Amino acid sequence: MTEGEWSRDSATGPVPLLRIGEASAFGMKPWWDVADHHKLSPSGFASDVACEAGTVGELAISAISVRGHKHRIDGRENEDSFAIRIAKSQAGEEYVILVLCDGLSSAKHSAFGARRTSSLVADLLRRVISNEAFLISRLGTVLGTFLHDFVVPELRSWPRPSGELSLAAYGYPETPSSDVPLTDLLVTLSIAVVPTTNGTSGASEVFLATIGDSPIFVLLRNGDWLRPSYVEHDEGVLTTATAAFPKTTDVAATQIILYEGDCLCLMSDGVGNFIQNKSGSLRLGQHLAEVWRSPRDIPTLVRDVSFDLRSADDDRTVILCWSDRTTQQTGTESPALST
Amino acid sequence: MSETATGENILPFYIVCDESGSMDGIGGIDAINSGLPELHSTIAADPLVSDKCRIGLISFSDIAEELLPLSRATDIPAMPGVQSKGVTNYGEAFTLLRYVIDRDIDALKQQGYQVFRPAVFFITDGEPTDDQTWEQTYRSLIDKNTNRRAPNVIAFGVNGANATTIGKIGTVGAFIASSGINPGNALKEILRSLTNSIVSSSSSSTPQLVVPAAPDGCTAVPLQTV
Numbered sequence: 001m002t003e004g005e006w007s008r009d010s011a012t013g014p015v016p017l018l019r020i021g022e023a024s025a026f027g028m029k030p031w032w033d034v035a036d037h038h039k040l041s042p043s044g045f046a047s048d049v050a051c052e053a054g055t056v057g058e059l060a061i062s063a064i065s066v067r068g069h070k071h072r073i074d075g076r077e078n079e080d081s082f083a084i085r086i087a088k089s090q091a092g093e094e095y096v097i098l099v100l101c102d103g104l105s106s107a108k109h110s111a112f113g114a115r116r117t118s119s120l121v122a123d124l125l126r127r128v129i130s131n132e133a134f135l136i137s138r139l140g141t142v143l144g145t146f147l148h149d150f151v152v153p154e155l156r157s158w159p160r161p162s163g164e165l166s167l168a169a170y171g172y173p174e175t176p177s178s179d180v181p182l183t184d185l186l187v188t189l190s191i192a193v194v195p196t197t198n199g200t201s202g203a204s205e206v207f208l209a210t211i212g213d214s215p216i217f218v219l220l221r222n223g224d225w226l227r228p229s230y231v232e233h234d235e236g237v238l239t240t241a242t243a244a245f246p247k248t249t250d251v252a253a254t255q256i257i258l259y260e261g262d263c264l265c266l267m268s269d270g271v272g273n274f275i276q277n278k279s280g281s282l283r284l285g286q287h288l289a290e291v292w293r294s295p296r297d298i299p300t301l302v303r304d305v306s307f308d309l310r311s312a313d314d315d316r317t318v319i320l321c322w323s324d325r326t327t328q329q330t331g332t333e334s335p336a337l338s339t
Numbered sequence: 340m341s342e343t344a345t346g347e348n349i350l351p352f353y354i355v356c357d358e359s360g361s362m363d364g365i366g367g368i369d370a371i372n373s374g375l376p377e378l379h380s381t382i383a384a385d386p387l388v389s390d391k392c393r394i395g396l397i398s399f400s401d402i403a404e405e406l407l408p409l410s411r412a413t414d415i416p417a418m419p420g421v422q423s424k425g426v427t428n429y430g431e432a433f434t435l436l437r438y439v440i441d442r443d444i445d446a447l448k449q450q451g452y453q454v455f456r457p458a459v460f461f462i463t464d465g466e467p468t469d470d471q472t473w474e475q476t477y478r479s480l481i482d483k484n485t486n487r488r489a490p491n492v493i494a495f496g497v498n499g500a501n502a503t504t505i506g507k508i509g510t511v512g513a514f515i516a517s518s519g520i521n522p523g524n525a526l527k528e529i530l531r532s533l534t535n536s537i538v539s540s541s542s543s544s545t546p547q548l549v550v551p552a553a554p555d556g557c558t559a560v561p562l563q564t565v
Contacts, residue, residue, distance in 0.1 A: 310391070
């Protein structure tokens, strides 16, 4: 199979996958092969594929998370998670809140930490936007404090088991929360707050914040990848590859202008590591820059992030926000219906 | 670079084995020759590891030889073996290592790979016979100021190896077989430990060298500056 081509392969079954370079050890076998490279998670919550997609205002948004090979082979949960919320300010401005978390492998309950943190942070931002005299330009200076004061205390507030069923049925660790140190819940955190309507100039001011190394890109309408730079807030240390929430609540934040035709992309490093390097776009980055210029149908997006590339074995999560769905043409033809 | 890079991650491992004459007398040659195929089959059977790591094998005695160029485990039909030869010239091994690491990283980068700092497992049963010159050769290999591809080195010594010398060679880990332990058995444990280190290092999403715990029958020795 040639790199960059969509093609069918008898080994991988009927779903065509993008193969980049030589086939990986996983790509050469179907997932149900006797080699047992794709195990169920005993506790559930494998999240082999998690997805949300829909429109709000002028935006088209898709979030996809696919469990990585390294967790499939061990029968462990997808340690990435995302949350999407919509909020309206008292001034009547509507925003969509996008949050992506990538659990650190070293943290014992990082899958839960990612689910919990992404939901709590998204809910916090919804409250901030709805209840305060919200100014997007001030968010960077207060977010770290809000994370520290409101999210960190909530992280471990889960009930004790009460009855026959264990808390695992609800996705909580089975350990009492008092016995789970915060270091067991470490995640990277990426946040975007995006107005749902563009300004009269066709542009909108978007707030971005990160803790850790999960990248946020803007796919510009000309097909280039842009990785915004950040400034420090809360007197904290500069975000580094090892920074993680809640070990730190110091965010690196910035505001960018998103123009019509741009696509904002939050990624876990299972995808983000293969977009570009110091020399420019990598092969996957080139491919996705082409196909993500406009919204994709959901099954195609799942296939986009299910690419086969040796050593790309981490969980893969993207949240894509196309800035103006009314002017962006459908990138792929709708699949023909058949019986 | 002929075409756009993939960004595929590669973690190179070099196993450097002493094949001086003394290795034969202690059962070291047999231990290594039976341990290497086990190492190979373990790595080749693990898709996370075989996709990410590359292994090379260098032997040294009077001279150093590249018995196995850096390869993906699944591409190796059978591991070559070592055989007992002459003296224990460490400098020969370090000179060849410097050359092959440069050559391999250049080639991998040319092919668009993202290459992590190489790891070297150095195994010996005795003191260097080139004791006047090996340290200078070694310094030029591991000095990150002058060699930006300087490898991380984990050194293992058995039988007549000296703990201080082993401590000088290891940059991130150094182990010596305890006295009274059969050297052949110690070498078998060392190869198991080395295999575990390769598997653990390659299993994380961002490859990083996992220094093994002291193999059974061995103790860690303090790292020394050269």
